[in-house]
Amino acid sequence: MIARAAGIAAVIALLSAPLVATPYQLTLLLPAFAYGIALLGLNLLFGTTGLLSFGHALFVALGAYTAAWLTTRAGVLSLEVIVLAAAGVAAVVAVPVGLLCVRYVKIYFGMLTLAFGMLFYSFLYKFYALTGGDEGIRVLRPTVLGLPFAGLDKVEFLTGPFYYYVLALLAVAALVMRRIVRSPFGLSLRAIRENADKAAFVGVRVRRYRFYAFVIAAVFGGVGGALLAVPTGLADPLLAYWTHSGNLVFMLLLGGFHHFLGPIVGAIVFIFLQDTVMSLTSYWRFVFGGLLAVVVIFFPGGLLGLLPSERTA
Numbered sequence: 001m002i003a004r005a006a007g008i009a010a011v012i013a014l015l016s017a018p019l020v021a022t023p024y025q026l027t028l029l030l031p032a033f034a035y036g037i038a039l040l041g042l043n044l045l046f047g048t049t050g051l052l053s054f055g056h057a058l059f060v061a062l063g064a065y066t067a068a069w070l071t072t073r074a075g076v077l078s079l080e081v082i083v084l085a086a087a088g089v090a091a092v093v094a095v096p097v098g099l100l101c102v103r104y105v106k107i108y109f110g111m112l113t114l115a116f117g118m119l120f121y122s123f124l125y126k127f128y129a130l131t132g133g134d135e136g137i138r139v140l141r142p143t144v145l146g147l148p149f150a151g152l153d154k155v156e157f158l159t160g161p162f163y164y165y166v167l168a169l170l171a172v173a174a175l176v177m178r179r180i181v182r183s184p185f186g187l188s189l190r191a192i193r194e195n196a197d198k199a200a201f202v203g204v205r206v207r208r209y210r211f212y213a214f215v216i217a218a219v220f221g222g223v224g225g226a227l228l229a230v231p232t233g234l235a236d237p238l239l240a241y242w243t244h245s246g247n248l249v250f251m252l253l254l255g256g257f258h259h260f261l262g263p264i265v266g267a268i269v270f271i272f273l274q275d276t277v278m279s280l281t282s283y284w285r286f287v288f289g290g291l292l293a294v295v296v297i298f299f300p301g302g303l304l305g306l307l308p309s310e311r312t313a
Helices: 003-019 023-048 056-071 079-101 108-124 154-158 161-182 184-194 198-201 205-234 242-255 260-282 284-298
Strands: none
Touching: 003 023, 003 161, 023 056, 023 161, 023 184, 023 205, 023 242, 023 260, 056 108, 056 205, 056 242, 079 108, 108 242, 154 161, 161 184, 161 205, 161 260, 184 198, 184 205, 198 205, 198 242, 198 284, 242 260, 242 284, 260 284
């Protein structure tokens, strides 16, 4: 009951935020929502399937560059088309990458995903004619539901129509992921996480199910990446760098990967905490490293581990 009441209160707060929060605070929520979508996918891999990816930023970057290429190079400004294209590109890339990665588990899976992420980072950095190199590619302002909202400046657009659009997509993504996790497929993934040999003995096709989870996680990452690039107006190679993947894992641990809403909570807290710490000290990475150590040692269940909420396990 406490967890459900907290969830309802959080939804009401997010819906009413544009009425009470400052524009700056709202612009901080936008990347948190985008990361929340990407982290729902990452948590399907880690929290549900038991595979920790150190290269999930690869698919976030793919989504961002898809948005950049469509708006700048192809002249496509429809946000609906951009989101669908980002999901499709992420899925296409995830197929060959996933077929190789899911052959391995534990640290080998993590290192393979990290290797593919760094390969993509190098590609983005070196192929200047296609990717813009270290300068990246601009992301032009898209239309929302076919409406350009030309009468709104950038801040009004981001804190108004775009805010509610991204919040709605986050809600849809959460509902879809909840359906996946609670389905027989999700139950099979949890069985694989607990004991892959026993799962295979009762008929679960372990490698195939891991591959499906990998592709689904990539799709969520691509959608999150496309939405992440719109407020900043830029897709750059650092989105695929290993430190970005590390941030994603940090968000997951911070919120609590055992809890379904842990990724979303972790993303929101991370963004606001990062903004606060960066405003106080130039050694904010040192502070974040200490915080991660504290979370892992003293709060292994993350922030939601302090509440009697529902677990994904």
